Amino acid sequence: MWQQSQVFELKAKSMDGQPLWAYRYRLEGRGSARPQVGGFATRADALNALEKVLARLGPGGRAATMTLGELVDEYLEMHQAERVTIAKLRWLLGKATATLGEVRLAELSPKDVYAWRLTIPEGHRFEATQALRQMLNRAVVWELIDYNPAKRGVPNPLRRYKEKRPFESWQQIEAVADRLGATYGPMVVFAAATGLRPSELFALEKRDIDRALGVVYVRRAYANGWLKHTKTRLSNRAVPLQAIALEALDRRPPASTRSAICMTCATPTPPSRCEPASPCSRSRASWARASR
Numbered sequence: 001m002w003q004q005s006q007v008f009e010l011k012a013k014s015m016d017g018q019p020l021w022a023y024r025y026r027l028e029g030r031g032s033a034r035p036q037v038g039g040f041a042t043r044a045d046a047l048n049a050l051e052k053v054l055a056r057l058g059p060g061g062r063a064a065t066m067t068l069g070e071l072v073d074e075y076l077e078m079h080q081a082e083r084v085t086i087a088k089l090r091w092l093l094g095k096a097t098a099t100l101g102e103v104r105l106a107e108l109s110p111k112d113v114y115a116w117r118l119t120i121p122e123g124h125r126f127e128a129t130q131a132l133r134q135m136l137n138r139a140v141v142w143e144l145i146d147y148n149p150a151k152r153g154v155p156n157p158l159r160r161y162k163e164k165r166p167f168e169s170w171q172q173i174e175a176v177a178d179r180l181g182a183t184y185g186p187m188v189v190f191a192a193a194t195g196l197r198p199s200e201l202f203a204l205e206k207r208d209i210d211r212a213l214g215v216v217y218v219r220r221a222y223a224n225g226w227l228k229h230t231k232t233r234l235s236n237r238a239v240p241l242q243a244i245a246l247e248a249l250d251r252r253p254p255a256s257t258r259s260a261i262c263m264t265c266a267t268p269t270p271p272s273r274c275e276p277a278s279p280c281s282r283s284r285a286s287w288a289r290a291s292r
Contacts, residue, residue: 004025004026005023005024005025005026005050005054006023006024006025007021007022007023007043007046007047007050008022008023008024009021009022009043010022010038014041018041020038020039020040021038021040021041021042021043021045021046022036022037022038022039022040022046023036023037023038023040023046023047023049023050023053024036024037025050025053025054032107033106033107033109035106035107035109037049037053037146037147049146052143053146064104064106065104066105067101067102067103067104067105068096068097068100068101068102068103068104068105068108069097069101069102071105071135071139071144072093072094072096072097072101072135075093075135075138075139076089076090076093082226082228083226084223084224084226084228087224089131092124092127092128092131092132093128093131093132093135095120095124095128096116096131096132099116100112100113100116105139105144105145106145108145108149109149110149110150110152110153110154111153112149113129113132113149113150113154114153114154117129117154117156122159123159125156126156126157126158126159129154129156130156132150133148133150133151133156136148136149136150136151167192173188173189173192174189176188177189182251182252182253183252183253185251186248186249186251186252187201187248187252187263189244189245189247189248189251190245190248190249193241193244193245193248194216194239194241194242194245195239196216196218196239197221199221199222199223200218200221200222200230200235201263202222203219203220203221203222203227204216204218204263209241209249211241211246214240214241214246215238215239215240215241216238216239216241216245217236217237217238217239218230218235218236218237218238218239219236
């Protein structure tokens with residue numbers, strides 16, 4: 001139970017020179033955290049906000065005892081998204097709960113989040129912080145916290161990717177394709193000629209290829225063993241087929257007449273899921289050897 005709460009005038013003024021007000025409180029005795037929230041135009045506004053906080057943190061209020069780990073479990077249980085998206089979100093939020101999972105929401109500070117963020121490898125630091133921000137935004141809407149501690153004073157710049165040099169000629173692409181063999185080689189040529197993402201490439205079906213119009217239709221994606229719809233409406237598109245792309249299709253081994261999959265990376269069984277032991281699970285190693 002809180003031991004002390006206070007509404008007071010800040011030394012700082014608003015842009016038009018008017019006074020600003022703030023409130024602060026303690027959850028437990030001396031030495032416990034003392035959250036402070038400011039920027040209110042009047043003392044009455046600050047007092048009303050404080051009363052809401054104290055009511056939420058009082059007996060029967062979950063925010064007084066709820067930890068970040070408990071919030072993650074509740075958020076993921078209620079979050080509506082693709083199974084793949086939920087799995088990735090759980091993985092990203094797991095990086096936060098590994099360090100901050102036992103911290104109570106009422107005591108979670110921007111300083112805590114800032115220090116945690118620096119422990120995350122640069123490769124997924126941005127995404128992990130964004131996932132935490134997203135979840136804490138929901139906690140604000142649910143009135144479990146007053147503000148998002150992952151946003152206030154916690155910068156989250158995008159990762160700077162190293163520049164990757166593309167192939168300089170079709171001859172270089174063909175050389176890699178030859179090393180990959182008859183199954184994967186034409187895939188590489190087709191991808192280079194169309195600009196399709198790997199997930200879109202592996203999800204192509206025979207009906208998506210329109211040789212008469214010279215286009216390939218992108219309608220779905222294959223990721224983490226699952227066929228799914230593309231992320232946005234704009235991702236559904238018709239991509240022109242160059243002659244070299246059509247030649248690459250003709251060079252592929254004939255697909256089973258029972259399979260609708262064009263690139264025969266996997267056969268959906270059941271229809272919404274691809275076999276986990278598909279050739280594409282080994283293609284990364286093949287690609288790494290071929291591109292050296």
